[in-house]
Amino acid sequence: MQLLGKRWTVLILYQLLSGPQRFSEIESALPVSGRLLSERLKELEEEGLVNRQIYAEVPIRVEYSLTEKGNALEPIIRGIQKWSEVWVEVNLAP
Amino acid sequence: MQLLGKRWTVLILYQLLSGPQRFSEIESALPVSGRLLSERLKELEEEGLVNRQIYAEVPIRVEYSLTEKGNALEPIIRGIQKWSEVWVEVNLAP
Structure with a gap:
């Protein structure tokens, strides 16, 4: 569950809800650096959340x-x- | 949202869903140290999640x-x- 709290994790998972995507597709959809994106994807893979x-x-x-x-x-x-739409300024929706 | 990923935060919030409680009541319901519990409650207060x-x-x-x-x-x-009941060994339920 700690992983869910890490920056970008929820946004990456939210992005993948719309189906399988290549690294470049995820990277262009989110304002995250390539290095951090690959780090998070590796963690998500290790946690068995991403294939x-x-x-x-x-x-x-x-x-x-x-x-x-x-x-x-x-x-x-x-x-x-x-919840974020109501209570947090940063909106999750792309 | 980072706070949600911190250890014990979700369990403390889960505990408070059943209504207002004193520090000692929360502390006895969760296997968390007093020091860490007061740290998390302070963070939750700062985030406007706890009164x-x-x-x-x-x-x-x-x-x-x-x-x-x-x-x-x-x-x-x-x-x-x-989700944790299905996918994680540690069960959230008291």
């Missing part, structure tokens, strides 16, 4: 998606987004 | 309760509790 799928294409394609455990966070992520 | 009410009685009585902003976190707290 990293490598496609043996040329060039190679890597996609990130929510696991079942990650998807089960949806009500919490949506709840945080709604 | 600290002092009653001019002898001896003096201090009660902690959720503010409107704190109570608005209920769906998220309940969601984390349900």
Whole structure:
């Protein structure tokens, strides 16, 4: 649960709710640095919340998606987004 | 939102969902040290999530309760509790 409190985690999970995405897609959707994004994705992978799928294409394609455990966070992520709209200046919605 | 990820925060909020309580009541309900509990309550107060009410009685009585902003976190707290029951060994329920 500590991971949920880390900066960008909820926004990355919120982003992945709309389906599997490549690193560059997530990076362009969020004002987060590439270094921090890859750090968070690695942590999310270690926690079993995100799956990293490598496609043996040329060039190679890597996609990130929510696991079942990650998807089960949806009500919490949506709840945080709604709560933030009312109580926090920074809006989660893209 | 970083505060939600800090150790014990969700459990303290979960505890206060059942209404105003004194420090000793919260402390006896959770396996948290007094020092850390008072630190978290102070942070929660600063974030406007918890209200600290002092009653001019002898001896003096201090009660902690959720503010409107704190109570608005209920769906998220309940969601984390349900998610944890399925996906995390440590159970939130008292």
